[in-house]
Amino acid sequence: MAGTGVAIIQGLAPGIIKRxxxxxxxxTLGLYSASLMAGGGIAATLSPRIAHAADWHVGLGIWVLPALAALVLWVTARPREALPTAQQGPVLNFFGNRRAWLLAVYFGGANGGYTSMIAWLPMFYRQLGWSAQDAGGLIGVMTIFQVAGAFGAPLLxxxxxxxxxxxxAALFSQLVGMAGLLLAPQAETAFWIALIGCGLGSMFSLCLTLTLDHLPDARAxxxxxxxxxGIGFIITGLIPYAVGWLRELTGGFQVPWLLLVAIVIAAMVATLRFAPAGYARAMGRI
Incomplete structure (x- = not known):
């Protein structure tokens, strides 16, 4: 139920912002993306501490409070609009649109580094001899720069x-950071993680902006x-499994990090196709 609610809100929010x-x-998308990442980082950081002080029921259940606050804001503070009418039309189907699929795969691949870092970055540094606390703290560093990138990139x-x-530029930031994990993980570690976080945060908000740019009508x-x-997050969720499978197969993280580098390079090539002059032709008739 919780996951379904999160998915519905994330699916609807960009269209509401466009309208x-x-x-x-x-x-506005930058502010939304930065808030999303900050909220996720705060919850991931505080939940174990709250659970340690009380129990895991409280550590997880306490997040009903911001959800209730958001519900109150939605009921009381949103702009008043006319009720939907039948003339607004049915749900639009993009399954037959090649550009929609390209955007979805692009979104999933370009943001797959986030789920992979959350899942595997602490373990990577644990294997290099770091303590659990220090290795886990790298996720906090990454989150700080994600928030900065998510808000700063659309602003610029x-x-x-x-x-x-x-x-x-966002993909290049990821690329340099991941190359650092490959070639010199123990040197300038915080710098590599900051580059990855900034690149990932920027990509999330910029990908949503790019998607909304393709159609002038807010509803469409x-x-x-x-x-x-919807399609992109499935891909984003599968990439950490591929990273884990390669780690198990090879016994280390060199090949998994190379996979992420290859995905970023492929995304850089795909980026060249997103010329604004071609949006209307690429979307065609919906």
Whole structure:
């Protein structure tokens, strides 16, 4: 039930942002993405500590409080709009649209590093001799820079319709950080993790902005964003399993990190296809 609620909200939120803030989509999406990542990082950090002080029921159950606060805000503070009418049409189907699939696969692959780092980064440094506390603390460092990237990248990119330079910069940041894990994991560790976090945070918000850019109508763009996230998060969830399988197969993390590097390079190549002049032709008739 909790996971379903989270999925529904994440699927609907970008379309709502496009409708409520049509002239400030990048900035608002950046704020939304940064808040999403900050909330996830805070919850992941505090839940074990709360559970240690009380028990795991409290450690998990306490997060009903911000959910209730969000519900109150939604009921009392959202803009008042006309009720939906039948003329708004049915749910839009993007399963036959090649650009929608490209965006979904792009979103899933470009953000797969996040789930992989959450799952495997502490274990990687545990194998290098770090303590559990120090290794786990790297996730906190990554989260801080994720939040900064998620908010900062759309803020910087808001004046340009072409998102490709910023997407490439975010992917390059990931690439350098992952190369650091491959070649010199014990040297400048915080720097590599900061680059990865900044790149991942930037990619999340920029990918959503890119998706909404493809359609001018807020309703259609919202349906597209839901499709992209629905397919994309499945891919994002599968990548850590591939990392774990390669680690078990090879006995180390060199090949898994190479897989993530290859995914980032493939995403950089795919980025070149997202020219704003081609959005309408690529989407075609929905």
């Amino acid at each position: 409520w803030f049509p002239q400030r989509v990048p900035l 990119a808001r004046r340009w319709n072409d998102r490709r330079p910023w997407l490439l 763009a919202g349906h597209l964003a839901a499709f992209v996230q």
